[in-house]
Amino acid sequence: MKNVIVHNNTVVADPPLAQLLFSDRRLAPVWFLVRIYVGFSWLDAGWHKIIDVGAKTNYIIDGAGIYAFWQRIAAIPAAPAKPMIGYDWYRGYIEFMIANHWEGFFGKLIAFGETAVGLGLILGAFVGIAAVSGAFMNLNFMLAGSTSSNPVLLLLGFLLVLAWKTAGFIGFDRILLPVLGTPWRGVTLPTPAPTRPITTPATL
Amino acid sequence: MGLAVFAAIVVVSLAAGIAVQVLGAKKSRYDFLIVGVTAIFGAVFASNNFPGSSVFGVFKDFGPTVDGFYLIPGTVFGVLIAVVAYIGTRDTYTAPLTNT
Numbered sequence: 001m002k003n004v005i006v007h008n009n010t011v012v013a014d015p016p017l018a019q020l021l022f023s024d025r026r027l028a029p030v031w032f033l034v035r036i037y038v039g040f041s042w043l044d045a046g047w048h049k050i051i052d053v054g055a056k057t058n059y060i061i062d063g064a065g066i067y068a069f070w071q072r073i074a075a076i077p078a079a080p081a082k083p084m085i086g087y088d089w090y091r092g093y094i095e096f097m098i099a100n101h102w103e104g105f106f107g108k109l110i111a112f113g114e115t116a117v118g119l120g121l122i123l124g125a126f127v128g129i130a131a132v133s134g135a136f137m138n139l140n141f142m143l144a145g146s147t148s149s150n151p152v153l154l155l156l157g158f159l160l161v162l163a164w165k166t167a168g169f170i171g172f173d174r175i176l177l178p179v180l181g182t183p184w185r186g187v188t189l190p191t192p193a194p195t196r197p198i199t200t201p202a203t204l
Numbered sequence: 205m206g207l208a209v210f211a212a213i214v215v216v217s218l219a220a221g222i223a224v225q226v227l228g229a230k231k232s233r234y235d236f237l238i239v240g241v242t243a244i245f246g247a248v249f250a251s252n253n254f255p256g257s258s259v260f261g262v263f264k265d266f267g268p269t270v271d272g273f274y275l276i277p278g279t280v281f282g283v284l285i286a287v288v289a290y291i292g293t294r295d296t297y298t299a300p301l302t303n304t
Contacts, residue, residue, distance in 0.1 A: 029238050048258035170292030
């Protein structure tokens with residue numbers, strides 16, 4: 001007989017409040033509104049960068065806009081003014097990208113990435129991935145010294161990540177997640193194959 | 205947006221929600237809340253954010269305003285997301301209430 005190893009009690013259950021907030025699809029309308037708010041913020045920011053064709057402000061043509069932004073945040077002002085970037089390792093990372101002229105690639109990545117995150121959240125398609133991507137960009141913008149709406153969007157992004165199973169229920173995730181193997185109605189176990197008696201020489 | 209206009213949006217949205225709850229094919233205890241709250245959010249959000257955004261930059265005129273509320277984007281988006289929320293949740297709350 002085949003040995004089967006069963007691990008008992010390896011999954012820690014969420015408290016009821018967390019289950020209600022992040023796993024109960026009855027709260028999907030709340031996450032739907034959060035998605036609209038965060039998604040439109042990303043879509044507006046991304047689309048603004050895509051349609052910008054200014055010689056010194058574009059992100060798509062040659063990345064001059066993000067190059068100017070990098071130069072501005074990496075600059076170290078005279079004391080007592082403080083630099084915009086608080087971490088030396090992050091300033092080194094920005095200076096490395098400036099020196100190697102990565103603005104062409106990163107300009108397109110940021111512009112199309114923000115737009116994709118916005119569309120994903122609004123349409124409810126791969127909400128968890130979109131929210132993680134958006135939160136990562138928020139984190140980078142905040143490391144670069146830009147506050148603006150980033151703290152609020154980062155917090156809402158974290159909450160959407162926690163609620164990834166139900167946040168897209170009013171949206172395309174209702175179809176996409178079951179197709180990818182994350183069903184809403186639990187796991188359907190396969191029917192076991194019928195057993196056949198083992199034939200041995202003694203029984204022949 | 206003035207307080208009177210916001211109050212009107214709340215009243216109209218909740219009235220629409222109650223109408224959906226009363227007249228809808230599948231009734232639940234929460235239809236009026238889902239439709240009402242999403243319609244309020246959609247109307248206020250669209251009126252505040254759509255005019256001047258890059259996404260809707262092709263539109264030069266967003267139509268008439270009432271005390272700072274853009275009627276056309278507010279009404280259209282409010283109705284749109286209320287319908288989407290109603291359709292997306294109409295089976296969610298009715299299932300436990302059915303006696304089968």
